[in-house]
Amino acid sequence: MKDFSDLKVVNIGLESFAQDLVKQGVPAIQVKWSPPAAVPSAALDRITASQDVIDIANRKVIDIIQAGAPVLLGLDIALKVIPGMHSKLILHAGPPITWERMCGPMRGAIMGALIYEGLAPDADAAEALAASGEIEYSPCHEHNAVGPMAGIISASMPVFIVQNESSGNYAYCTQNEGLGKVLRYGAFSPEVVSKLKWMQDSLYPILDKAIRSLGKIDLKSLIAQALHMGDEVHNRNRAGTSLLIRQLAPAILRTSDSMEESAKALEFINGNDHFFLNLSMPAAKCILDAAAGIEHSSILTCMARNGTDFGIRLSGTGNEWFTGKALVPDALYFPGYTKDDANPDIGDSAITESVGWGGFAIAAAPAIVQFVGGNAADALSYTQQMYEISASEHQNYQIPALDFRGTPLGIDVVKVINNNLTPFIDTGVAHKNPGIGQVGAGVVSAPIEPFIKAFEKFAHIL
Amino acid sequence: MFIQTHILDGKYLDSVKLMLISKELRKLSGVTEAVAITATVENKDILEATGMLTAEFQNATPGAIYIAVHADLADDAKQAINTAMDWIEHGIPGEHRANSQKTARSLSGALDALPEAKLALISVAGKYAAREAMKALEAGLHVMLFSDNVSLEQELSLKQYAVTNGLLMMGPDCGTAIIDGVPLAFANVVRSGKIGMVSAAGTGLQAVSSEIHNLGGGISQAFGTGGRDGKAEIGGLMLLQCLDYLIQDNDTEVIVLIAKLPHQGVIDQLLKRIQKTTKPVVINFLKQCSLPEYPNLYVTESLTQTAVQAYKLWKADATATPPELKAETTLPMPTSPLRKYLRGLYSGGTLCFEAQGLFAAATGITCESNAPIDAANTMADVWHSSGHSIIDVGADEFTVGRPHPMIDYSLRLKMLEAEAQHKDVAVLLFDVVLGYGAHSAPHLELIPVLKQIKRDTCIVMIASVIGTDLDPQNRMEVVTALRDAGAVVCTGNAEAVALAATVINYVSRNSQ
Numbered sequence: 001m002k003d004f005s006d007l008k009v010v011n012i013g014l015e016s017f018a019q020d021l022v023k024q025g026v027p028a029i030q031v032k033w034s035p036p037a038a039v040p041s042a043a044l045d046r047i048t049a050s051q052d053v054i055d056i057a058n059r060k061v062i063d064i065i066q067a068g069a070p071v072l073l074g075l076d077i078a079l080k081v082i083p084g085m086h087s088k089l090i091l092h093a094g095p096p097i098t099w100e101r102m103c104g105p106m107r108g109a110i111m112g113a114l115i116y117e118g119l120a121p122d123a124d125a126a127e128a129l130a131a132s133g134e135i136e137y138s139p140c141h142e143h144n145a146v147g148p149m150a151g152i153i154s155a156s157m158p159v160f161i162v163q164n165e166s167s168g169n170y171a172y173c174t175q176n177e178g179l180g181k182v183l184r185y186g187a188f189s190p191e192v193v194s195k196l197k198w199m200q201d202s203l204y205p206i207l208d209k210a211i212r213s214l215g216k217i218d219l220k221s222l223i224a225q226a227l228h229m230g231d232e233v234h235n236r237n238r239a240g241t242s243l244l245i246r247q248l249a250p251a252i253l254r255t256s257d258s259m260e261e262s263a264k265a266l267e268f269i270n271g272n273d274h275f276f277l278n279l280s281m282p283a284a285k286c287i288l289d290a291a292a293g294i295e296h297s298s299i300l301t302c303m304a305r306n307g308t309d310f311g312i313r314l315s316g317t318g319n320e321w322f323t324g325k326a327l328v329p330d331a332l333y334f335p336g337y338t339k340d341d342a343n344p345d346i347g348d349s350a351i352t353e354s355v356g357w358g359g360f361a362i363a364a365a366p367a368i369v370q371f372v373g374g375n376a377a378d379a380l381s382y383t384q385q386m387y388e389i390s391a392s393e394h395q396n397y398q399i400p401a402l403d404f405r406g407t408p409l410g411i412d413v414v415k416v417i418n419n420n421l422t423p424f425i426d427t428g429v430a431h432k433n434p435g436i437g438q439v440g441a442g443v444v445s446a447p448i449e450p451f452i453k454a455f456e457k458f459a460h461i462l
Numbered sequence: 463m464f465i466q467t468h469i470l471d472g473k474y475l476d477s478v479k480l481m482l483i484s485k486e487l488r489k490l491s492g493v494t495e496a497v498a499i500t501a502t503v504e505n506k507d508i509l510e511a512t513g514m515l516t517a518e519f520q521n522a523t524p525g526a527i528y529i530a531v532h533a534d535l536a537d538d539a540k541q542a543i544n545t546a547m548d549w550i551e552h553g554i555p556g557e558h559r560a561n562s563q564k565t566a567r568s569l570s571g572a573l574d575a576l577p578e579a580k581l582a583l584i585s586v587a588g589k590y591a592a593r594e595a596m597k598a599l600e601a602g603l604h605v606m607l608f609s610d611n612v613s614l615e616q617e618l619s620l621k622q623y624a625v626t627n628g629l630l631m632m633g634p635d636c637g638t639a640i641i642d643g644v645p646l647a648f649a650n651v652v653r654s655g656k657i658g659m660v661s662a663a664g665t666g667l668q669a670v671s672s673e674i675h676n677l678g679g680g681i682s683q684a685f686g687t688g689g690r691d692g693k694a695e696i697g698g699l700m701l702l703q704c705l706d707y708l709i710q711d712n713d714t715e716v717i718v719l720i721a722k723l724p725h726q727g728v729i730d731q732l733l734k735r736i737q738k739t740t741k742p743v744v745i746n747f748l749k750q751c752s753l754p755e756y757p758n759l760y761v762t763e764s765l766t767q768t769a770v771q772a773y774k775l776w777k778a779d780a781t782a783t784p785p786e787l788k789a790e791t792t793l794p795m796p797t798s799p800l801r802k803y804l805r806g807l808y809s810g811g812t813l814c815f816e817a818q819g820l821f822a823a824a825t826g827i828t829c830e831s832n833a834p835i836d837a838a839n840t841m842a843d844v845w846h847s848s849g850h851s852i853i854d855v856g857a858d859e860f861t862v863g864r865p866h867p868m869i870d871y872s873l874r875l876k877m878l879e880a881e882a883q884h885k886d887v888a889v890l891l892f893d894v895v896l897g898y899g900a901h902s903a904p905h906l907e908l909i910p911v912l913k914q915i916k917r918d919t920c921i922v923m924i925a926s927v928i929g930t931d932l933d934p935q936n937r938m939e940v941v942t943a944l945r946d947a948g949a950v951v952c953t954g955n956a957e958a959v960a961l962a963a964t965v966i967n968y969v970s971r972n973s974q
Contacts, residue, residue, distance in 0.1 A: 013585030092755035
């Protein structure tokens with residue numbers, strides 16, 4: 001019989017058994033066990049029986065994600081580069097949704113975009129046009145793109161071009177507008193639109209020239225370094241933004257025609273800690289898109305929210321969305337706001353968690369755990385729990401506080417269901433009414449419903 | 463001198479980590495100099511100074527990891543490069559990896575935090591228990607499955623897997639075991655020694671291991687198998703595997719085997735193994751049965767006898783039975799001629815079962831029970847006893863939505879009070895099981911009720927206290943407190959039943 005000397009015990013169930021062992025000096029670890037999520041046991045049995053096949057498929061997906069090598073190549077106008085883009089198409093965050101079901105911030109952002117595009121002169125006309133059926137809506141995710149919060153991309157917006165060098169595929173994302181009254185939180189006042197115009201007319205050409213003069217900017221290395229510097233590249237991007245400026249500044253000086261416009265561009269980036277978010281997101285997107293469509297893989301390729309629904313996609317189920325109701329985050333609110341003001345979870349930024357950053361790497365960013373009302377130990381615990389629903393660990397992205405352990409890689413829907421534990425997402429919180437903007441930041445656990453649906457479908461087609 | 467270089471593109475490692483890898487590479491055999499460093503302009507100078515700069519470095523993509531090794535032999539250099547790649551991917555061996563985790567959410571998370579774990583103790587709801595147990599077995603862990611409500615089919619497949627893979631699959635419904643000196647779940651603290659046990663009867667294991675300790679002996683291993691292991695459906699898979707282990711085990715000199723009479727096929731298999739070993743085997747099947755006479759086979763009639771027999775076999779010069787086993791000299795008798803009946807209220811299932819058999823043998827009276835030794839004597843209503851009865855308060859009908867009576871005394875206290883109201887009750891017989899898992903101070907619960915009964919009635923109260931002086935409860939304090947409260951206290955079930963039988967025989971003689 002297998003050796004049992006020097007006994008160490010895993011205790012699953014009654015905690016007192018583990019406490020008794022610890023009292024006697026016997027090493028024991030307690031499993032905070034919960035029953036699997038409510039899925040038919042036939043589906044569970046089917047998955048269990050096919051675990052070998054799933055493991056092989058997941059191995060492939062892990063290798064693809066591990067190899068992902070995102071680089072920033074430059075910028076261009078959405079219409080020219082985003083597949084399927086046209087002048088009457090608006091891309092939005094999260095899974096597909098109709099105008100009727102959209103939340104306030106998303107509607108506001110769409111109205112702002114229609115004004116920005118010159119398709120409507122004012123808010124009333126924009127709202128009428130948006131509801132008219134003349135405008136087509138589609139998820140960013142279905143066009144190789146991602147967008148934070150409302151995630152609105154319209155035809156003439158400039159977008160970053162990020163390429164996954166290992167697979168060759170691209171991902172696109174707009175430039176981050178900063179905080180305050182901004183389109184992504186549903187604001188559409190004239191100042192919002194004029195800032196977007198400046199970003200198109202001045203910021204975009206300056207950045208594009210600078211980046212192209214460098215050839216490319218290695219986002220893989222930048223993100224790995226940012227994790228060592230206190231970012232988790234979702235809700236905290238201060239280090240990532242700083243590292244980006246270090247690379248951009250000399251290139252901007254060399255390539256720009258106007259000293260004043262160059263200074264404005266650098267000041268703008270410097271004044272916006274979240275500027276790098278719009279690069280970490282497409283970086284994550286192009287890594288995960290390369291891993292989509294691997295038959296029998298139970299690993300997620302995205303989590304995204306549109307402020308009404310929370311949607312996920314699995315590698316093994318292709319482009320199908322599985323959705324559930326988006327929840328309101330537990331957050332630290334700015335003065336004057338409460339949870340009652342908050343919109344349910346919104347944005348494609350959960351792509352960062354999907355790849356293994358954000359809430360999955362929160363142990364790297366102790367400075368932001370105050371948003372979750374916790375201490376540094378809580379941040380470690382959040383990340384450690386995420387290992388339990390992940391298929392592997394990153395080799396490239398590491399957490400100093402965990403002795404450089406790689407961040408959790410590959411959210412496995414089978415583990416989510418078995419442990420009844422959903423991903424942690426740390427995120428900004430939008431006001432539920434359009435035009436007000438960010439009211440707080442915090443964490444939200446993904447709802448279980450989309451995972452249950454995905455699990456059942458996955459088991460069904462296995 | 464050979465120089466081997468390698469460029470690793472698209473990979474970021476902290477410079478400190480790379481320095482550590484360089485340092486460890488230099489320690490490899492045959493390696494004279496080694497470096498792992500990020501390809502940057504600044505690092506070029508460093509390499510130049512150490513003579514490690516090569517043309518490959520000049521061509522490397524900025525930010526790539528550059529590895530160079532100088533070695534006396536080409537093979538050593540190549541080997542060192544491979545080692546460096548491995549360390550970059552998987553970390554340097556022996557490197558501390560932080561995991562401050564005290565609790566995990568799943569078995570795999572727990573194994574991540576405690577990779578050397580060897581056993582999973584599982585007590586989740588029965589519906590989920592088999593799945594968790596199979597996961598643990600598949601992860602190469604021994605399993606003790608405390609949960610019940612696991613089907614026979616599930617038990618069989620778990621045990622078949624365990625036997626094939628050389629693992630323990632104790633349970634389902636296994637409440638106690640002592641593995642490698644560690645008491646698990648409900649178990650007593652005993653000294654380690656040369657007597658090995660395997661038991662399909664939970665409190666049987668607790669009682670015998672405690673009594674062996676109290677006699678001065680010790681336990682090598684005490685395996686539980688769960689009560690159904692001896693059934694034909696399971697075929698004694700775990701009884702046989704554990705018996706085989708104890709026969710082979712160098713630390714075991716005497717073997718104790720306890721089970722409610724197993725299926726004949728299982729008995730045959732057990733006997734076959736016993737016949738082949740020279741180690742003495744003490745069997746208690748909790749029922750009178752005829753077994754063949756082997757020179758090394760000892761069949762015992764009570765748990766106390768089992769302990770004494772095993773102890774004597776281990777310590778050949780063992781003399782007198784210890785003082786604790788001697789019956790109290792002053793056994794009180796009920797003063798009322800109306801008082802005729804025995805009421806037993808047990809928390810230990812095996813003790814309850816044994817009590818019925820021993821009582822019948824001593825008095826010729828068959829008690830009613832909710833867990834009868836003979837189905838004919840099943841109680842019609844477990845909440846209302848008449849005549850002689852011995853009840854297992856740990857049985858399912860009493861434990862739904864309520865902790866086990868070894869932990870929570872409230873139900874038994876109520877039942878004791880209720881029995882004391884009956885004018886025809888002569889003896890109240892009950893057990894108090896100590897050890898890990900059990901109530902931390904049972905005497906404090908019992909004293910007020912016992913004192914009340916003592917004051918108001920002439921009922922004889924007889925308790926058996928199962929446990930050792932090493933248990934977390936203070937055994938002597940419990941025994942003394944119960945005696946002070948008016949109970950007759952024994953440290954073995956057989957003695958307690960014998961005293962109860964003496965009282966009942968006395969009252970039936972007097973009432974005739």
